[in-house]
Amino acid sequence: MFCVLKMFDHYGDYGTAETTYIREPKGGGFTDLLPGGVTFIELNLEKGTYKVKDRDGCLIVFSTVSRGDELTDLEFRRELFNSATDSAYHYGAKDAFVIEGPVKTSVDEYEAELLKEERAIRNEGDFE
Incomplete structure (x- = not known):
C-alpha cells in the first residue's frame, strides 16, 4: 500500500505549483509500483506540468514546474x-x-532530439 500526498507551493507573483507524489512505504522501496519498470511521461509545456504513468495508465506522479521569464521554450522543455524523468526513475522506471x-x-x-536542438541554437549564436 502506498500513501499519496499532494502539496501546494506558492511562489508569489509566479503563482502556485502543485505536486502530487507517492510516499515511500514503511518497508522501503517502490518495487511493486511499476511492474516491469515501464513508465510513460506526458509533458504539457503550456501548463508547465508533467505526468508519470504506469503501463496501465495509472497516475504515479503529477507535478507543476514553475517557469521563469528568463527561460526560452527549449530551456523550459x-x-x-x-x-x-527524475521522478520516473525515482519510482523504479527501467x-x-x-x-x-x-x-x-x-x-x-x-x-x-533535445540535444540536437540545443546544439543548433548554440551554433546559430554569434560569438565573438
Whole structure:
C-alpha cells in the first residue's frame, strides 16, 4: 500500500505549483509500483506540468514546474523533461517513454532530439 500526498507551493507573483507524489512505504522501496519498470511521461509545456504513468495508465506522479521569464521554450522543455524523468526513475522506471499524442518516444531518443536542438541554437549564436 502506498500513501499519496499532494502539496501546494506558492511562489508569489509566479503563482502556485502543485505536486502530487507517492510516499515511500514503511518497508522501503517502490518495487511493486511499476511492474516491469515501464513508465510513460506526458509533458504539457503550456501548463508547465508533467505526468508519470504506469503501463496501465495509472497516475504515479503529477507535478507543476514553475517557469521563469528568463527561460526560452527549449530551456523550459528541457527542465520539464529532466524533472519528469527524475521522478520516473525515482519510482523504479527501467524503460521510460515520452508520449506526444499518438507517438511514443523512448526517453533516450527524446533527449537526443533535445540535444540536437540545443546544439543548433548554440551554433546559430554569434560569438565573438
